[in-house]
Amino acid sequence: MGRQELISQVVVTAQQMRDIENRIFAGGMPVAALMEKVAGLIADRIQTKLAEDTTYFPHSPSFRIGILVGPGHNGGDALVVARELYFRGYEVGIYCPFSKRKELTSQHLQYAQSIGIICYESIELLADCHLFIDGLFGFGLERAISDPIATAINQLNEWHKPVIAIDLPSGLHTDTGEVLGTAVRATHTLCLGLWKLGLLQDQALDCVGKAELIDFDIPLADIHAILGKSLGIKRIVKTTALSTLPLPRPPVTHKYKEGHLLLICGSRRYSGGALLTGLGGRASGVGMLSIAVPESLKSIMVAQLPEALIIGCPETESGAIAQLQLPENTDLSKFNAIACGPGLTRDANPILQQVLESTVPLVLDADGLNILADMGTIPTLQKRQAPTVLTPHAGEFKRLFPDLSDANQDRVKAVREAAAQSHAVVLLKGARTAIANPQGTVWLNPESTPALARGGSGDVLTGLLGGLLAQASSKNIPVEDITATAAWWHAQAGILAAQERTELGVDAHTLTQYLIQVLLLEVISTSDKYSF
Numbered sequence: 001m002g003r004q005e006l007i008s009q010v011v012v013t014a015q016q017m018r019d020i021e022n023r024i025f026a027g028g029m030p031v032a033a034l035m036e037k038v039a040g041l042i043a044d045r046i047q048t049k050l051a052e053d054t055t056y057f058p059h060s061p062s063f064r065i066g067i068l069v070g071p072g073h074n075g076g077d078a079l080v081v082a083r084e085l086y087f088r089g090y091e092v093g094i095y096c097p098f099s100k101r102k103e104l105t106s107q108h109l110q111y112a113q114s115i116g117i118i119c120y121e122s123i124e125l126l127a128d129c130h131l132f133i134d135g136l137f138g139f140g141l142e143r144a145i146s147d148p149i150a151t152a153i154n155q156l157n158e159w160h161k162p163v164i165a166i167d168l169p170s171g172l173h174t175d176t177g178e179v180l181g182t183a184v185r186a187t188h189t190l191c192l193g194l195w196k197l198g199l200l201q202d203q204a205l206d207c208v209g210k211a212e213l214i215d216f217d218i219p220l221a222d223i224h225a226i227l228g229k230s231l232g233i234k235r236i237v238k239t240t241a242l243s244t245l246p247l248p249r250p251p252v253t254h255k256y257k258e259g260h261l262l263l264i265c266g267s268r269r270y271s272g273g274a275l276l277t278g279l280g281g282r283a284s285g286v287g288m289l290s291i292a293v294p295e296s297l298k299s300i301m302v303a304q305l306p307e308a309l310i311i312g313c314p315e316t317e318s319g320a321i322a323q324l325q326l327p328e329n330t331d332l333s334k335f336n337a338i339a340c341g342p343g344l345t346r347d348a349n350p351i352l353q354q355v356l357e358s359t360v361p362l363v364l365d366a367d368g369l370n371i372l373a374d375m376g377t378i379p380t381l382q383k384r385q386a387p388t389v390l391t392p393h394a395g396e397f398k399r400l401f402p403d404l405s406d407a408n409q410d411r412v413k414a415v416r417e418a419a420a421q422s423h424a425v426v427l428l429k430g431a432r433t434a435i436a437n438p439q440g441t442v443w444l445n446p447e448s449t450p451a452l453a454r455g456g457s458g459d460v461l462t463g464l465l466g467g468l469l470a471q472a473s474s475k476n477i478p479v480e481d482i483t484a485t486a487a488w489w490h491a492q493a494g495i496l497a498a499q500e501r502t503e504l505g506v507d508a509h510t511l512t513q514y515l516i517q518v519l520l521l522e523v524i525s526t527s528d529k530y531s532f
């Protein structure tokens with residue numbers, strides 16, 4: 001794996017970043033030299049951004065940049081940026097309300113003032129700035145921000161001007177993304193060296209804006225020395241996601257070699273869920289698709305999914321599947337994967353018992369999760385031998401794991417605990433979907449769209465994931481990697497659909513039509529090894 005690819009996947013906590021940094025310093029790199037290098041790269045990036053984006057940053061002789069400087073090395077970075085932008089002809093002013101500062105930061109402040117950059121103690125005096133650089137705190141923030149800094153940050157936020165945060169928006173917890181007191185609402189974040197975990201947590205996203213990484217050549221040996229070879233937390237990136245797709249297919253194959261997926265979904269009350277799950281399964285390219293639904297849904301399913309084998313099952317009085325009535329000579333072990341849950345209703349309880357006993361990889365979603373929660377998640381899953389993937393949103397997560405950490409706060413901690421205790425792969429849905437395996441590795445999906453916050457989009461994911469699992473069954477690819485790929489593919493389809501149709505135009509049915517469309521674009525732009 002090349003440097004760029006590895007760096008784009010790595011995610012660190014504050015402590016890990018400190019440890020990596022200490023190795024660099026122990027190796028002989030002077031602290032001041034590193035700050036100079038990093039801040040030089042930040043200044044270059046800001047200058048390019050200003051030149052590139054003239055609608056956002058209009059050229060004007062009075063263009064003024066306000067630089068917020070904290071007491072630590074985040075403030076030191078900001079001062080080097082201030083000096084560089086000043087020498088490159090920009091008008092800059094500094095806000096630094098701290099009397100105690102780290103030595104290097106103090107030296108840079110002294111020099112900045114000596115060359116004529118004015119340092120203000122009140123942020124109000126920067127009110128006419130067109131752009132702000134936030135260098136108040138980086139990964140050294142230790143406690144909630146208090147006054148006068150809190151009031152200054154709130155004032156800055158009220159101006160609604162462009163703000164570029166250095167490393168991370170000041171006030172965010174580096175690991176959990178929690179707002180500590182108050183936080184800068186940045187429009188852009190230039191994360192330094194390696195992605196900080198907090199930037200990938202849902203609760204941080206209001207403050208992060210567009211995030212990008214500034215690579216300052218951290219030696220790979222230092223990264224591996226602290227994080228290990230396998231990395232504990234990874235961003236899902238395009239190259240790894242595409243590498244687990246069943247593409248290209250072998251030239252000689254047949255439908256059963258390309259996986260047989262069984263979907264179990266729907267009820268008289270929720271027929272749409274079954275349909276969307278089926279369409280998601282179809283888009284996965286799976287060789288054979290069987291869908292078990294209540295008998296009364298059979299005709300509508302056949303009409304919409306003519307290539308699938310629709311299995312009409314006896315129904316309860318309420319219209320749920322009463323019993324799985326598989327074709328003759330078929331039992332659950334004939335399938336390569338099963339996905340179960342969307343639209344089932346809790347009345348389908350006996351069905352879940354049956355699929356849990358199967359020896360086939362199983363995806364549980366929606367009512368499949370609700371029924372599992374009723375059974376007792378952890379003791380029930382501990383009995384299973386084959387892999388299980390749970391795909392809850394935060395509400396379902398709470399029902400499944402009532403005693404674990406809150407999935408609305410430190411989502412990474414919550415999903416890790418859930419996977420460890422249930423021995424399942426857990427995919428916690430959200431703006432930054434988080435996936436954990438029982439061994440503690442976590443995958444975070446760094447790109448998505450609020451357009452996917454819509455009824456039915458989860459059903460599409462369930463079908464898609466089931467189809468990918470079925471196709472991978474003979475390939476020895478870890479279930480968690482396939483789960484990460486499904487989350488990535490689903491989100492990318494949403495992003496493309498939102499670009500073409502706005503965030504309001506991505507209903508779940510439309511989403512299914514973008515799955516192949518986005519793949520075509522991504523695969524073609526990545527490699528020429530696929531031929532169509």
Ligand SMILES: NC(=O)C1=CN([C@@H]2O[C@H](COP(=O)(O)OP(=O)(O)OC[C@H]3O[C@@H](n4cnc5c(N)ncnc54)[C@H](O)[C@@H]3O)[C@@H](O)[C@H]2O)[C@H](O)CC1
Nearest residue numbers: 021035038072073074137138139140141142143144145167
């Ligand atoms: N990672 C790297 O290799 C590099 C990082 N750089 C930059 O340095 C910061 C981290 O610097 P550090 O000095 O450790 O921390 P901070 O700048 O975030 O500030 C710590 C400073 O603030 C005090 N403090 C903490 N919390 C509060 C609070 N709530 N209120 C008031 N004061 C607080 C604390 O006591 C410290 O004095 C990193 O983010 C990068 O921007 C290097 O420049 C390049 C290499």
Ligand SMILES: [K+]
Nearest residue numbers: 134137168170
């Ligand atoms: K900052």
